[in-house]
Amino acid sequence: MTPSGALQSLSTPTQSELLLGFFRIGLSGFGGVMPHARLLLVDDRRWLTDQQFTELLGLGQVLPGPNVLNMAVVLGARWHGRRGSLLAGLGLMAAPLVIVLGLASLYGRFAHSDRLAQVLAGVAAAAAGLVLATGGRLATKMERDAGSMGVLLATFLAVFWLRLPLLSILAVLGPVSIGLAWFSLRRERLGEQEGRPS
Amino acid sequence: MTTPSLTALFFRFCLFSLMAVGGATALIPEMHRQVVDLHGWMGNADFAALFAIAQAAPGPNVIFVSLIGWKLAGIPGALVCTLGMCLPAAGLAFAVGRIWDRFQHSPWRRAIEQGLAPLTVGLVLGSGCLLVKATSPHWQLGLAAAASTVLSFCSGRNPLWWLAGAALLGGFGLLA
Numbered sequence: 001m002t003p004s005g006a007l008q009s010l011s012t013p014t015q016s017e018l019l020l021g022f023f024r025i026g027l028s029g030f031g032g033v034m035p036h037a038r039l040l041l042v043d044d045r046r047w048l049t050d051q052q053f054t055e056l057l058g059l060g061q062v063l064p065g066p067n068v069l070n071m072a073v074v075l076g077a078r079w080h081g082r083r084g085s086l087l088a089g090l091g092l093m094a095a096p097l098v099i100v101l102g103l104a105s106l107y108g109r110f111a112h113s114d115r116l117a118q119v120l121a122g123v124a125a126a127a128a129g130l131v132l133a134t135g136g137r138l139a140t141k142m143e144r145d146a147g148s149m150g151v152l153l154a155t156f157l158a159v160f161w162l163r164l165p166l167l168s169i170l171a172v173l174g175p176v177s178i179g180l181a182w183f184s185l186r187r188e189r190l191g192e193q194e195g196r197p198s
Numbered sequence: 199m200t201t202p203s204l205t206a207l208f209f210r211f212c213l214f215s216l217m218a219v220g221g222a223t224a225l226i227p228e229m230h231r232q233v234v235d236l237h238g239w240m241g242n243a244d245f246a247a248l249f250a251i252a253q254a255a256p257g258p259n260v261i262f263v264s265l266i267g268w269k270l271a272g273i274p275g276a277l278v279c280t281l282g283m284c285l286p287a288a289g290l291a292f293a294v295g296r297i298w299d300r301f302q303h304s305p306w307r308r309a310i311e312q313g314l315a316p317l318t319v320g321l322v323l324g325s326g327c328l329l330v331k332a333t334s335p336h337w338q339l340g341l342a343a344a345a346s347t348v349l350s351f352c353s354g355r356n357p358l359w360w361l362a363g364a365a366l367l368g369g370f371g372l373l374a
Contacts, residue, residue: 065287096257122368155320
């Protein structure tokens with residue numbers, strides 16, 4: 001049970017509630033969708049407990065592809081099967097897609113304006129900074145032993161400095177990293193069994 | 199410049215979909231490598247401008263993919279790339295979501311979760327550095343990128359503030 005307590009009365013959304021809920025998440029996702037998703041799914045609608053949300057977030061990150069979409073698909077399936085997945089996914093993507101294409105055609109029309117180019121150059125630089133900050137924040141949250149730091153560094157150099165194809169980076173470093181994690185988790189388990197602090 | 203056919207775009211982005219470990223952001227270097235470096239379908243400036251639009255608009259990060267598609271082949275391109283990016287991942291999520299709970303205590307599940315984390319972080323950091331390089335051809339913009347990195351890392355404020363600030367500075371010609 002979560003510490004906040006008052007989460008006993010979880011409700012299951014109907015199909016239209018599901019569609020509208022994810023429609024709202026898509027629309028409200030200024031500056032990152034996840035905080036808004038948590039707010040709506042856990043606090044506002046009480047479709048999930050905090051713990052369930054965290055579990056789901058983990059799954060969304062393990063699976064390849066857009067995290068929020070993965071979450072929408074898994075939740076939709078849990079509540080309403082294939083149709084639920086479709087509704088949640090469509091609800092999430094529809095509005096942002098229309099908005100961004102509208103902005104794109106405006107950009108296409110005014111692309112020759114110097115002022116617009118300067119505004120966008122500023123936003124792009126700042127947005128690049130946001131990605132770096134996200135990476136930094138993720139780095140503070142992960143397990144940081146020698147093995148995983150090595151994998152992190154190798155991935156970074158391969159993608160940024162050597163500019164290797166992503167597929168080959170994943171094919172080599174993916175199994176290596178999962179193997180390292182498996183061994184380190186096993187050592188932890190063995191340590192616990194023998195009563196030593198791991 | 200020969201742009202690819204819609205079918206070719208669709209399958210290319212289907213592959214991207216399954217390589218996006220940790221989310222769409224992890225894919226940015228690979229998209230840049232293919233779209234700008236290898237094929238020359240657009241320049242750095244366009245790539246940066248589309249990235250800016252995607253970040254300033256509401257919705258998940260993956261809509262950057264829609265913008266790339268739009269630039270390459272208009273609205274049909276946007277739809278095809280978005281579908282390609284979403285369908286394989288969604289199919290996998292649908293399949294795995296049903297059985298994931300069964301493996302709650304499996305050591306392999308934890309190993310996969312823990313093992314993918316440094317890969318994701320490395321990809322996102324590489325993505326960030328590449329984007330800074332692509333979006334900051336001179337020092338004023340580099341400074342803006344550095345400032346937004348620090349501000350966003352240290353403060354919990356909505357990052358939209360930093361984007362708006364940079365837009366203002368840019369609009370007054372202070373970043374050129």
